[in-house]
Amino acid sequence: MEPRIQTLLSASSPDRNSQHLPPPAIPRRPPLPVEPSAVGEEPWTNNNPNGCNDYIRNEHLVSAARPQLLPRQKSSVPIAEVLNDDGPTTFHNLPPVSTNNPPPFSGRLADLITEPDTQRSKRRKLDGARNELNSLTLPKPPPLKKNVNRRHLIPPLLQGLHHPPPLPPQGRLFPPITEQRGDLGDRLRSPVREAGRHTDRARDNEPVLDRSEGNKGRETQRDQAGFFSHKDIVEGGERIEENQRKSKEKAKRNKWTEEETKDLLRGVSRFGIGSWKRILKCPDYTFHGRTAVDLKDRFRTCCGDNGKNSNKKTGTSQDSEKGDKSSAQESNGRDKAQASDPQPPEASSASANPVKKAKSKTDRVGAAKLAELGIDKPFEKSKRRDRKQFTDKDDENLLKGFERHGSVWHFIRSDPELGFQSRHPTDLRDRFRIKYPEKYAQAGYKLKPKDAGKQKEKTTITDSSDKRNARRGVQDRAPPTLTTSAAWTAPSSGTHTLLPPPVNNYSSSFDDFGDRASEDDADGSYSPITLSRNIFDWADANNYQTNTTLPSLSADINPSFLSSIDSANTNSQTAFKPPTKGWTSATALAVTSSYNNTINPLSTLQLPPALALHSNYMPPPPASTSSTTLAPISVSSARPSSNINPRLLTPNLPTIIIPNVPAASARSAMHNLPRPAELLSGLDRERERDVRGGTEHQSAVQNTQGQPGEEYHSRWPNVAGLEEGLGERSLLNSSVRGRGWEE
DNA sequence: ATAGGGTTAGTA
DNA sequence: TACTAACCCTAT
Numbered sequence: 044m045e046p047r048i049q050t051l052l053s054a055s056s057p058d059r060n061s062q063h064l065p066p067p068a069i070p071r072r073p074p075l076p077v078e079p080s081a082v083g084e085e086p087w088t089n090n091n092p093n094g095c096n097d098y099i100r101n102e103h104l105v106s107a108a109r110p111q112l113l114p115r116q117k118s119s120v121p122i123a124e125v126l127n128d129d130g131p132t133t134f135h136n137l138p139p140v141s142t143n144n145p146p147p148f149s150g151r152l153a154d155l156i157t158e159p160d161t162q163r164s165k166r167r168k169l170d171g172a173r174n175e176l177n178s179l180t181l182p183k184p185p186p187l188k189k190n191v192n193r194r195h196l197i198p199p200l201l202q203g204l205h206h207p208p209p210l211p212p213q214g215r216l217f218p219p220i221t222e223q224r225g226d227l228g229d230r231l232r233s234p235v236r237e238a239g240r241h242t243d244r245a246r247d248n249e250p251v252l253d254r255s256e257g258n259k260g261r262e263t264q265r266d267q268a269g270f271f272s273h274k275d276i277v278e279g280g281e282r283i284e285e286n287q288r289k290s291k292e293k294a295k296r297n298k299w300t301e302e303e304t305k306d307l308l309r310g311v312s313r314f315g316i317g318s319w320k321r322i323l324k325c326p327d328y329t330f331h332g333r334t335a336v337d338l339k340d341r342f343r344t345c346c347g348d349n350g351k352n353s354n355k356k357t358g359t360s361q362d363s364e365k366g367d368k369s370s371a372q373e374s375n376g377r378d379k380a381q382a383s384d385p386q387p388p389e390a391s392s393a394s395a396n397p398v399k400k401a402k403s404k405t406d407r408v409g410a411a412k413l414a415e416l417g418i419d420k421p422f423e424k425s426k427r428r429d430r431k432q433f434t435d436k437d438d439e440n441l442l443k444g445f446e447r448h449g450s451v452w453h454f455i456r457s458d459p460e461l462g463f464q465s466r467h468p469t470d471l472r473d474r475f476r477i478k479y480p481e482k483y484a485q486a487g488y489k490l491k492p493k494d495a496g497k498q499k500e501k502t503t504i505t506d507s508s509d510k511r512n513a514r515r516g517v518q519d520r521a522p523p524t525l526t527t528s529a530a531w532t533a534p535s536s537g538t539h540t541l542l543p544p545p546v547n548n549y550s551s552s553f554d555d556f557g558d559r560a561s562e563d564d565a566d567g568s569y570s571p572i573t574l575s576r577n578i579f580d581w582a583d584a585n586n587y588q589t590n591t592t593l594p595s596l597s598a599d600i601n602p603s604f605l606s607s608i609d610s611a612n613t614n615s616q617t618a619f620k621p622p623t624k625g626w627t628s629a630t631a632l633a634v635t636s637s638y639n640n641t642i643n644p645l646s647t648l649q650l651p652p653a654l655a656l657h658s659n660y661m662p663p664p665p666a667s668t669s670s671t672t673l674a675p676i677s678v679s680s681a682r683p684s685s686n687i688n689p690r691l692l693t694p695n696l697p698t699i700i701i702p703n704v705p706a707a708s709a710r711s712a713m714h715n716l717p718r719p720a721e722l723l724s725g726l727d728r729e730r731e732r733d734v735r736g737g738t739e740h741q742s743a744v745q746n747t748q749g750q751p752g753e754e755y756h757s758r759w760p761n762v763a764g765l766e767e768g769l770g771e772r773s774l775l776n777s778s779v780r781g782r783g784w785e786e
Numbered sequence: 787a788t789a790g791g792g793t794t795a796g797t798a
Numbered sequence: 799t800a801c802t803a804a805c806c807c808t809a810t
Contacts, residue, residue: 320793335793336799430795430804453787468787470805477803489790 299341303330305416307338308346308408312418316342317425345408346422431465433474441475442482450486 299307306329310322319335319342322328330338413419433441440462444455452468452475455461463471476483476490484490 317794336795339794340799425794427794427805432804451787467805469789472789473804491791 297332300331303333304341304345304408306330307341308413308416308418310338311342311346311422312416312420315423315425317427428467433478437463438474438478441471442479444471445475445479445482445486450488 306327307322310318310325310328314321314325317339319338323330323333323335323338333341440460441455444458444461444463448454448458450472452471455471456463456466456468472488476488480490
């Protein structure tokens, strides 16, 4: 294989490299330290001004590895050159086939576009000469890493996917960059994008993250033959075409045939009004590309709103307080009352909606026709409950209930003061998700994609500012200010005061974090680690104890766990899915500590600046200190902590005492571990807890504003903290503790 | 009991 | 027709 590769390389490389592929010899600009770099960073995004650019330039790498699969590489006229002639955006930034020190690309779109021709030609000569040499001595593809000294917080998992795929001809379907500057900038600043970038990516060997619109965070995959699937690669481009096709298809109206209408009516007669999906799926009926909504609309067209929901009562708007909603509700009730008259649909609609009938007379289905279809009785009513709008008062009560009972929806429902007896617990949950998406997400629930999108936008700002804070280092920064939307679910009744971690002498121990943060940030690869709650399940299953010593934990680190962490680290939106089951938070933390141990002897304190486990609950902030800067905290686990004897805790091991969490939510919710600085702060307060000598369960309830031991009867979690074990001190200040866990 | 995805109603 | 919100279903 290798001789073959060499043969091919020597045959084609000199020509190609010396004449046509002049890579930049020197970086034109230093990489921007803060702003994520632009287009060049993400060769497979739609942001690329020239969709085939990356395809071409990476073809060298691919062809070196599999020349037999790419016979066109033998062409004396490299395809890159041919294509370069096509447009103004040439491939002058193409990397050499092999260089020991490939120059970093600033990643700025401007660099791609505005380079003067003179520079271009100069570089062409230089690089041509250089590449000629290289081509003689390089039988293998160039090394993937250009900066092996770069420290990784987590071992890279995605490096192997950095090869861009050879695109088929259709692969050049990347759409032109037409988005406006602002859009591009926004996209480039997106957290997903930043998270996906990797610290020491060799640009042409990078993992290809397809971040085209609607496909963010999705990793392009190779197919069995080792190629990236065409589908994945050109998906971004094709999606647009597909959408255009779709909208064209949608544009032309698909008129209902008589047979379809008959089938619809038969279906309604059989399954009842509202069972659109069932009707649609029923093989007895034929519909031409209809959706359930189409069926519903068609039925309304041909039969009006009659015949349905006759079970609905008037006056369901008794709690409607909004004028519009109320009136809507009432009219709804009126319609339903009318519809409750068990007369044939046609007769009902005729009397109830004369206007409608006149409007779509031809579409109306008469009783005769219904009889003809064998429908001689009113359509069965929908079995759905009445749709009942949530009023402002409802929302208010819902929030109140949430503060009172947490996310135990059936408690909220049962609370007589709140008046949700007619609702189902899930109704309350759904409404809460809609009305208070931030709180919902912070409570550890998964937002629906739509809501999540909104939520992401909100949190992006906070995340990036936190990152900048981290970059500045611990010493000279205030703890990240967490906005309500980002950090806390704040029961107004809360009286706990969580103080910001004081800056202390330990802070300097974390200078390395600042360093690392800036390192990572420079490349934009830094992101919080997101772990799934499955780690808790896993830990349970494996009987991990929170007092396990760090060394043993280190020894037990599952490689795939770290890989998974890295995977998650690459994309902050990716939930960590451990291979077996979960880990306890303590385990995860210890793992992290031990991992960082390779960096700094203060192993137990070494946490990434914003290591984020997923947390189901956020301890409520103090009502009186809403502006106080607080660290994101909260660690939880699937087990109550009261059975853990603090005396048994192993020195040097951070131990997280964990409140009970619903198993279901434990699987997917978010946790945020404190940052190192916050872990280091508040040491003295921990002594207070130890002196009190209560169980973890009790001592975790702590108020730093003179109300120690206040018990909060709710589902709010208590995070008892990380037990340092050095003397009487603990790493956690009070901010890492939430409310007591009393149920 | 709950989480999360799916379905349907209503509206612009 | 698209979209949102209310409601439903089902696996856990």
